[in-house]
Amino acid sequence: MATREQSLTEIRRDLHRYPEEGWTEFRTTALVAEELDERGFDLHLGPDAVDPEERLGVPDEERLDAALERARELGSPEEYLERMEGVTGLVAVKRYGDGPVVSVRVDMDALARDEAEDDDHRPAREGFASEHPGEMHACGHDGHTAIGLGIARELDEHGGFDGTLKLFFQPAEEGGRGGKPMSETTHLDDVDHMLALHLGLGEETGTVVAGYDRPLSNAKLDVTFHGEPAHAGGQPHAGRNAAQVLGAAIQNLYAIPRHGDGKTRVNVGQVRSPNAQNVISERAEFRIEVRGETADLNEYMLGKARTVVEHAAGMHECEHETSLYGKTTTFECDESMVDAVSEAAEGVDSVTDVKRRKEFGGSEDASYLIRRVQENGGDATYVGVGASNVAGHHTAYFDIDEDALEVGVDVTCETIRSL
């Protein structure tokens, strides 16, 4: 747990071994907090780092408590756990000079999935695969967290820069649950420049993408339908059939009209009606994701989806509940920051290829932080750091080339110094 003695690779492997899903990153937050505290950063933990009211897709109390207890058992310093007050996330600030406030945002959460256990998978082969069943760092956030620490180390140990560094260690990026609550604090108010970064994204180690554009906005809605059971043979009319609601809702969700102003998406997952086939379904559920090329198009889809869900339930006299699980918006990287990163990257030895901009295929809730900075007059970019992934993001065999950690640190620090 004495991370200062550990290399970035060692830290990354430690995090990989003890992955924590969104809003349960107690150990991860504490681990980061401990080193940055020792380095003299001002720490803003938990409710001081994210607006608790704005959190989306928070697990239930029991789950949170169990995760906290697990962190405790794994030796996380009680001091930081307490300061979190049950809320994960960290903003760490250090002033090195009078110049601009530069922020870096990294995310910390793992995915809800099992990790491959066979020898084809390096983490398993080399003994640092997940020890938490059902959780896995399959999107590189372990590396992002390590890079965040690496940036602090690099600047701290090599003279800082003429300005203030603000590190945002964001919880719950998966699902788009942590970006908005982190953007709703005051920490971004004075930020002049922001870099968010991501490992992998299909690029080889040595490649840096200085800016990504136009991720689709998205929103995730969890829906439960409540009906009334009845014997399907004797009293088919006496129930209120939540499985029929599923049928009507699925059909009409995919049939939400396309929009003339741009791309829209809708998808349904985790569909479930557990009733026996001789009983009218009393409960059914699914999870929806909608997307739009713009925030407006995303709202269009979300509104339509809610309408379909409401009337599918009404059609079969069922009740329904919805809960917004996560949400992201879109962004555009500023040309000024793309310039800065490109130029900095050209000067880093381990960088072999610099791409100025690419379209961002998926969705990202760094978008909320980026837009907040831009609204306040700052500029921002989202940087891709190639990591030669051997398997796709979110899959059981996902891994990163750890050489990419230094690339990420160096490009970021070089950029920060140049601003």
Next chain:
Amino acid sequence: MATREQSLTEIRRDLHRYPEEGWTEFRTTALVAEELDERGFDLHLGPDAVDPEERLGVPDEERLDAALERARELGSPEEYLERMEGVTGLVAVKRYGDGPVVSVRVDMDALARDEAEDDDHRPAREGFASEHPGEMHACGHDGHTAIGLGIARELDEHGGFDGTLKLFFQPAEEGGRGGKPMSETTHLDDVDHMLALHLGLGEETGTVVAGYDRPLSNAKLDVTFHGEPAHAGGQPHAGRNAAQVLGAAIQNLYAIPRHGDGKTRVNVGQVRSPNAQNVISERAEFRIEVRGETADLNEYMLGKARTVVEHAAGMHECEHETSLYGKTTTFECDESMVDAVSEAAEGVDSVTDVKRRKEFGGSEDASYLIRRVQENGGDATYVGVGASNVAGHHTAYFDIDEDALEVGVDVTCETIRSL
């Protein structure tokens, strides 16, 4: 028009030639009224025979006016047309003795369909096919009306009976539109016995069925959906799509849960969305029929159908209107009346076969009159008079064997005298 000189067959052919759809039976009503007036019956015409407020499926004013004008042009006596006040239907009463009040119900309306014009069809061959395009007596109501007159003639000319005769000439049986409004008047309050009758029903001439049971209750609902047009290529999101409502509604109407207590039915017809395929549909419509083994089951289906329609519209943000087009209920014939008709029929020479009871396959709004009589303590039956039909009811080649007219008159009068 001097019907007293005409045989029943001549009258039936006259009516067949000038068929009038439901609520437009101006000429038919006037024709009947004229003879019964001459015979000294008390006449209750139009709003005095049916409750105008309870009428279902009434054509628009323009259509009613045109039909009235047509009746005028065909020589209907102005006196009766005026007394109808735009409402068809007639109750005619004559007291012959102190005994029970016996009523007979016949219906008068034609169907909305073209009649066959080729020589295979006797009415065409012998020159009495419909002269009203789009209207045809394809269910024998021309014969029923003639039988109603025949009963009046027979009793009037052969000594009456010890009681009071009430003849109900019902409009708009097709669709189940006239029975309920006729049952909502006071004319049934003092009725001791009622016979309703129908020609054909799959029986040969000479066969009499003394009672039918358990027609399905039904209801007909006309539905219109209002959306918003938009160009399907450029602005697919800008419309509100009434054609999509059709899809959702049709699928979910047929999926209304079966009922544990008995038979239910639902069907959709006259579906229409006239939009060009490159325009989002701004208007769609269909007509629904539901049925139930009991009045309650029919209400169950009607309620569910309304719910589906409402939420199909809501799902696609369209408005909707519904209009109840027609409605029937179920009935059971009284054993006492089945006995009376059976015995009477046995004594009629032209009757070769007497069946006591059969199940009634379709729906009938005589049900409302029958139930009203039964509620008031009277008894009632629905009698089938075989007529050797050469083609199915409601088809272009439907015709009746006119020998059945006398059978109908004789069996009914014989029964009346026996009560």
Next chain:
Amino acid sequence: MATREQSLTEIRRDLHRYPEEGWTEFRTTALVAEELDERGFDLHLGPDAVDPEERLGVPDEERLDAALERARELGSPEEYLERMEGVTGLVAVKRYGDGPVVSVRVDMDALARDEAEDDDHRPAREGFASEHPGEMHACGHDGHTAIGLGIARELDEHGGFDGTLKLFFQPAEEGGRGGKPMSETTHLDDVDHMLALHLGLGEETGTVVAGYDRPLSNAKLDVTFHGEPAHAGGQPHAGRNAAQVLGAAIQNLYAIPRHGDGKTRVNVGQVRSPNAQNVISERAEFRIEVRGETADLNEYMLGKARTVVEHAAGMHECEHETSLYGKTTTFECDESMVDAVSEAAEGVDSVTDVKRRKEFGGSEDASYLIRRVQENGGDATYVGVGASNVAGHHTAYFDIDEDALEVGVDVTCETIRSL
């Protein structure tokens, strides 16, 4: 395991404590076999009692092996386990005299559900609740098996009767999986009279129903749809969406046309598409149950359901697999046997109320055995033995009044002796 020393109540409680789901009744079969073997019955075990090829809804090998191993560990005699050759079920025969062959059918399987564990539930309170998580005797088959043994004891120990006794210990009644394969053997060929019996069915202890009629025929179909995953944001067109198939299939299954000839039913349960909401569903599944008032109506529904499933898959370019999980047919009890049971029951002291016949609400695969006996010229009935259930069949708190066990034995034996 020395059941001869145990009372019927003790045996029932032993079976209740170690419930075995359909096709895994290894311990139950062996337990019955052991006592009947000692009593000199000819035993037909496993493949000699049911046609293995005709079995429906058989669990996978792993599950069967585990259940067999469990029976072994619980001390089931190896001899009988071996003779079963992996197939449960038993026909036991003993000849007492030259008279008719009388058969009794009881079922042995438990349900796939957890049992209540609190003190409100007598089996929990008195220590004989299920020790097999996920399995419970919640339909009284533990009592049926005990009654089967009780009949053997009673006849064996009190002079037999003038004829041959054939006891059918049927596996896998739940879901309708064992009746057909048991009826496809030759054991029913010479049966003159058959009684099947069931405890509870809403009747108080002391009540006997001498015959049930017209259970709905049913069939259960398990369906899996195979699609192709794709990223719902980037490549929505690249997948083949099994969740969309669910929508189309559910909507159209419930919309299978009602049938003019009688009752039909359809219901969908255990709906599941486990894909994440940002991935096009690659796999979805559900389980269907159809029913019909007759075997033909059941086939109508099953055929239509297969058609809907096939085309719902085809519509979204998915593949599908179906597997018939269970099937029952309908039956009518013979008046002769209803007479015999009624009269016998009147003579049994513990019987307080004898009902001749009731309609059977649910479905039963004893139907296949009953019909086979009737086809061969024998007569049969299905007898209800009241058991004052404190909770509904198939629920976690289901229990039987054990006094009903003797009632069942006495009524059956009295009937057998009277035939």
Next chain:
Amino acid sequence: MATREQSLTEIRRDLHRYPEEGWTEFRTTALVAEELDERGFDLHLGPDAVDPEERLGVPDEERLDAALERARELGSPEEYLERMEGVTGLVAVKRYGDGPVVSVRVDMDALARDEAEDDDHRPAREGFASEHPGEMHACGHDGHTAIGLGIARELDEHGGFDGTLKLFFQPAEEGGRGGKPMSETTHLDDVDHMLALHLGLGEETGTVVAGYDRPLSNAKLDVTFHGEPAHAGGQPHAGRNAAQVLGAAIQNLYAIPRHGDGKTRVNVGQVRSPNAQNVISERAEFRIEVRGETADLNEYMLGKARTVVEHAAGMHECEHETSLYGKTTTFECDESMVDAVSEAAEGVDSVTDVKRRKEFGGSEDASYLIRRVQENGGDATYVGVGASNVAGHHTAYFDIDEDALEVGVDVTCETIRSL
């Protein structure tokens, strides 16, 4: 009919008064042919101008015959009517010099709609509104045809140009039915430059748009479903319900997955199931339009639509027929031609505003001719000629500012001379 004496405005008004829908432009074709014949053009009429086998959405024989007869009655020269052999369309060629082959494409067909008859509508007020009920020039093709003649006149009477003029008078543009068959002839093989033009398109008179880009590809599919009628009350199972097919098809058509590669569209119109609500539908139909940002995306949608239609029918055991009614593809205008038109337009006095390029909102089957020219190495553009429309294209009050006719002629001739 002596068009040489008529001004372009007179010709346009004559055509406006006698509009002819797609594939019935007999009078229009003959009128054009007559003047161009007199001017010494080589004429390719009917099957010599379009490939008859490739025609889409051709009206039935009866309709074609009636239109031909109508043209005859209106005085069209028999010579040209005969040469058409029942197929409309004309390619007219005249060689003025050795230079390039320049082609101009105009379309001739009217829309299937009624024209406004009140005085707010200039054609009605000034007496040249449509005399053909149900047909109207509501998209300016009357003007296009006049401009085509005007170009011939201008060049013919003012010295021609150094090259060959090929005029394509295309039939059946509405619905996208005539472009493809005209492009499948050899007439385009030697074309070096092509201009297609359209009046209006939202621009004021005096504005010229030198190029349009990326119209959506589209396809129109007419679909008929054949079921089996049955009485919905008595025999609901006996039919095969084409109305249910509508429900399943509509729902699933709109739910065709969005495509990751670009815009797609689908819409359903002219939905119809004419069955009475108490009869299972034996016939239903609708017309579909799909679109795609590219020809491939359009094919994707068309393929998916066909799959949905097939399986919606199969799901309810109905048959179906489909007929491709029309089809267009997309195009890009060549920079060289946009330059040429822009420069020429700048030099025309009546032109007040020149726009280089706009996106094309709708769909256009000139696309097939344009792409054919480009495939053969030629260049092409699609030119908009502003016409200050007082009402939207395709509406009852559509009209053009006739001053735009000369603008169209002048810009085109100026361009031709410059090539």
